[in-house]
Amino acid sequence: MTVQELPGAGASHRPTPPPAWRPRTDAAPLLPDPEPYRVLGTPAAEKLDPELMRRCYAELVRGRRYNAQATALTRQGRLAVYPSTVGQEACEIAAALVLEERDWLFPSYRDTLAAVARGLDPVQALTLLRGDWHTGYDPREHRIAPLCTPLATQLPHAVGLAHAARLRGDDVVALAMVGDGGTSEGDFHEALNFAAVWKAPVVFLVQNNGFAISVPLAKQTAAPTLAHKAVGYGMPGRLVDGNDIAAVHEVLSEAVRRARAGGGPTLVEAVTYRMEAHTNADDATRYREDSEVAAWKAHDPVELLERELTARGLLDAEGIQQAKDAAEVMAAALREGMNADPVLDPMDLFAHVYAEQTDRLREQAALLRAELEAGAEG
């Protein structure tokens, strides 16, 4: 049925025919490729920058170790919870590496590794999950927004910040991370729409790891891919193999370049897989088969790069060992930092609610102080 054939289209009460409608732009350039973009294991890998790839490898090994250490700390009760990124390290590392120092990262609660890869102290990155304060670092100092627990609500922040930077004449880019489940949230829609209308220098990275806790992608969206969602907003959608760090790095770099040059936002869907449960509170065996996990294990991001670099003679046993040793140093420091009990001041509860204390809070602070003093005496 065409528009002209719609019931009522030819009704005589319409005084003038509607103006001819045509698409404002050809949607084709915005559409993602049918298959996720890959570099490793393809002829495109010949052009890889050896230095960059060796750095990526070292970061991947460190990231894998970080995930293992954080998970172990959860079992020891040092962390309340840890949402693992085992299997997703390529996305986390690439997101951090494509940004310049002046750029901003907007991580979700799962993206502690991206924050660490950007240079944040691993202990500071885990403060939220340990439970001694909500954010363990100064976001302005590191240009990393607080880890965001509500889904997709950090995306409009990234848009606003990038927009503000451009208004001030700074060529700052914001990269915002979200999961597949987060793309169903209203804030995802509003953020992408704002970014496209404002041509804000933002890169949206969707890590499609297959599940929103237990709900598979097929129950999350009817879109062919999540990258397709970009087309409706008027921005390019890019589909990339999220376990291929060379491919993720290249696609994100291109999106960052485009944003910095005033070309507006890009939506990147990285197809990856969460190898472990959502958190230690989740039982992944209830909603997925071991065979599926095994298939993804054969497509491991660390091994993919290791195989490529080894085959090309860019990495040898010594290089692999060096990366492992560096990762162990990080893990030891993380263990040491997390095993030291944080010193907490209960009076901090009232310190940062308002710039200027209200009478009400002063009264409540006095109550707590009295309780503490009574407790100390008792």
Next chain:
Amino acid sequence: MTTVAAKPVSKAAAKPATMAQALNRALRDAMAEDPTVHVMGEDVGALGGVFRITDGLVKEFGEDRCTDTPLAEAGILGAAVGMAMYGLRPVVEMQFDAFAYPAFEQLISHVSRMRNRTRGAMPMPITIRVPYGGGIGGVEHHSDSSEAYYLATPGLHVVTPATVEDAYGLMRAAIASDDPVIFLEPKRLYWSKADWSPEAPTAVPGIGKALVRRAGTSATLITYGPSLPVCLEAAEAAREEGWDLEVLDLRSLVPFDEETVVAAVRRTGRAVVVHEANGFGGPGAEIAARIMERCFHHLEAPVLRVTGFDIPYPPPMLEKHHLPGVDRILDTVARLQWEN
């Protein structure tokens, strides 16, 4: 808290001005003085806002400073969070009270607690303008009094002007505040007038200070925003009944000026809280409880409330029955003749 500095009042320059004009002037002056102040929202540009509060700002400051956004309240407030993170002072408009609800997650999960979760590293100097309340014949979702939702959220300031000079002064104080301010604009007072000089605005007490608008000895009416003129009218009418009513305008709901309220109630020994919002769980419940805690031995009668009914906001043809009016206030005052 801060009092907005102002030039000396020139009486000669004062002429009738509306609250809408005073708000517009406050936005203009704040934008002119501070290049980090950005106004944004739906229809705030060419149209000047559906109530014309942002009239002319886009012409004077350009679209980068006064921005028509896509129609999406969560997006507007969420983008404002990012802008504040980068050092701007956004002033966002929610157009109508009930239209603000989609933005509540941003407000409660981020705006109100960003300072707290970052240990003071990332303040949120955002002013959120919410035209609120009834009495203008608005259709459904255009007349809510949502202040109780805002009051219940730590980290937010909540203010509401009831006079033309307060509209200017409180708006300047809200924009100057380093914390997020919910700026509730009583819609039905937009066209209320007072002699006021836009060239030399009067200095008014800033956020967190209540004011006695009418001195009296028999009882204190405690109110704010759109109910202030109703209370003043009731106080005039009460003279015939032999009641000399004091009328106290809270101006700021958070912080709550407990000292001024307590002093007033101790003076008169009787108190009635008046507001449009629903009574159950409404601001009056909190205020009455605080008075009970602080003034028990000074009270000659229980603290009473005159509020909107505990119903969804009614259709416009019935709203006059819902809104606290002079008669209901006087009937309630009569109940203060408390006898054990």
